[in-house]
Amino acid sequence: MTNAALNRKYFDAIADSYDNKPWFAKVNAQVSEALRSKLEWVGIPFANTGASGDAVEVRLLDYACGTGLMTRTFGPYVTVTRGIDVSQGMVSTFNKRMEDAGLSSETVYAVNGDLFDKSNPSPPEFSGQEWQNFDLATVGFGFHHFEDVVHAASQLKERLRPGGVLVINDFLEGGDMQADENGKPIEGSKGNHAIHKHNHNHGHAHHGDDGKHAHSHSHDHSHHHHHDKEAKHDTDETSAEFKQKMNDSIVVPHFTIEGVKKFFTEAGFVDVDVITLPERSYMEFAGIKVWRTILVAKGRRPGEKGEKSEL
Numbered sequence: 001m002t003n004a005a006l007n008r009k010y011f012d013a014i015a016d017s018y019d020n021k022p023w024f025a026k027v028n029a030q031v032s033e034a035l036r037s038k039l040e041w042v043g044i045p046f047a048n049t050g051a052s053g054d055a056v057e058v059r060l061l062d063y064a065c066g067t068g069l070m071t072r073t074f075g076p077y078v079t080v081t082r083g084i085d086v087s088q089g090m091v092s093t094f095n096k097r098m099e100d101a102g103l104s105s106e107t108v109y110a111v112n113g114d115l116f117d118k119s120n121p122s123p124p125e126f127s128g129q130e131w132q133n134f135d136l137a138t139v140g141f142g143f144h145h146f147e148d149v150v151h152a153a154s155q156l157k158e159r160l161r162p163g164g165v166l167v168i169n170d171f172l173e174g175g176d177m178q179a180d181e182n183g184k185p186i187e188g189s190k191g192n193h194a195i196h197k198h199n200h201n202h203g204h205a206h207h208g209d210d211g212k213h214a215h216s217h218s219h220d221h222s223h224h225h226h227h228d229k230e231a232k233h234d235t236d237e238t239s240a241e242f243k244q245k246m247n248d249s250i251v252v253p254h255f256t257i258e259g260v261k262k263f264f265t266e267a268g269f270v271d272v273d274v275i276t277l278p279e280r281s282y283m284e285f286a287g288i289k290v291w292r293t294i295l296v297a298k299g300r301r302p303g304e305k306g307e308k309s310e311l
């Protein structure tokens with residue numbers, strides 16, 4: 001069986017058990033389906049699509065990989081995947097799942113790391129060929145956790161080959177609807193309902209929204225996210241402590257389409273585009289039931305066709 005077939009087999013098999021929460025599995029399925037139907041929009045040659053221009057080798061960097069949503073989504077259409085995540089717990093879960101699926105570490109594995117640390121912008125452990133010239137870089141639901149999104153996007157651009165593409169997903173500002181007790185969307189409740197943060201307005205424009213979003217100073221990249229198994233088992237998600245931990249990990253709750261376009265462009269990407277998934281996704285955050293709109297953005301590292309970034 002080819003690597004891609006093994007990928008497909010594995011990811012199809014774990015689709016339901018990917019996360020214990022039924023709503024999370026649904027969100028993942030929704031995202032995967034949407035992205036797999038958008039391979040042409042992504043705009044790089046993929047493997048195993050059946051098209052005449054299929055690539056033989058496609059290398060994916062799944063940054064902030066978590067337990068592997070983006071790896072799973074693009075797995076069938078790439079041949080090599082490397083994940084990086086700042087949480088060792090996430091990395092271990094990621095690697096365990098790949099191993100359990102019988103995938104070799106040559107095909108896919110993740111490591112603990114951080115490419116966004118400004119005091120260590122070129123970590124020696126990522127200096128080898130293995131960590132350069134990716135065809136595709138992805139970040140699933142990660143950018144709202146990043147302190148400086150222009151820096152983040154720019155660091156990821158450096159890991160792409162000329163012409164390589166960054167694809168991210170995140171939440172749309174103003175795209176939420178409140179859910180009632182049974183989880184049904186409440187008419188007329190369109191707005192921002194998922195995360196309540198105090199807006200300090202420090203003028204941090206780097207989130208691409210002119211600093212008007214909430215900004216957390218006590219940013220803790222190392223905490224266990226709300227998807228994390230341990231957090232799920234050990235912590236009452238409605239407790240003040242859990243809410244605080246969750247809020248501390250989040251720099252902004254959401255992005256505008258213009259904001260995302262702006263930070264991609266500032267980071268030097270071209271062919272930038274941002275779309276939203278047609279249906280909202282049901283989620284629960286620390287006891288808050290909400291329907292959220294997911295946005296997907298892409299940008300290409302200039303170079304392949306000789307075009308220049310505007311910066």
Ligand SMILES: C[S@@+](CC[C@H](N)C(=O)[O-])C[C@H]1O[C@@H](n2cnc3c(N)ncnc32)[C@H](O)[C@@H]1O
Pocket residue numbers: 063064065066067068069070084085086087090113114115116139140141142145146221225
């Ligand atoms: C909401 S989870 C998303 C995980 C996965 N990409 C997904 O879509 O399900 C966010 C992930 O970002 C990781 N993360 C946060 N800041 C990071 C950083 N600076 N570098 C690498 N990973 C980071 C967290 O450890 C966490 O696994």
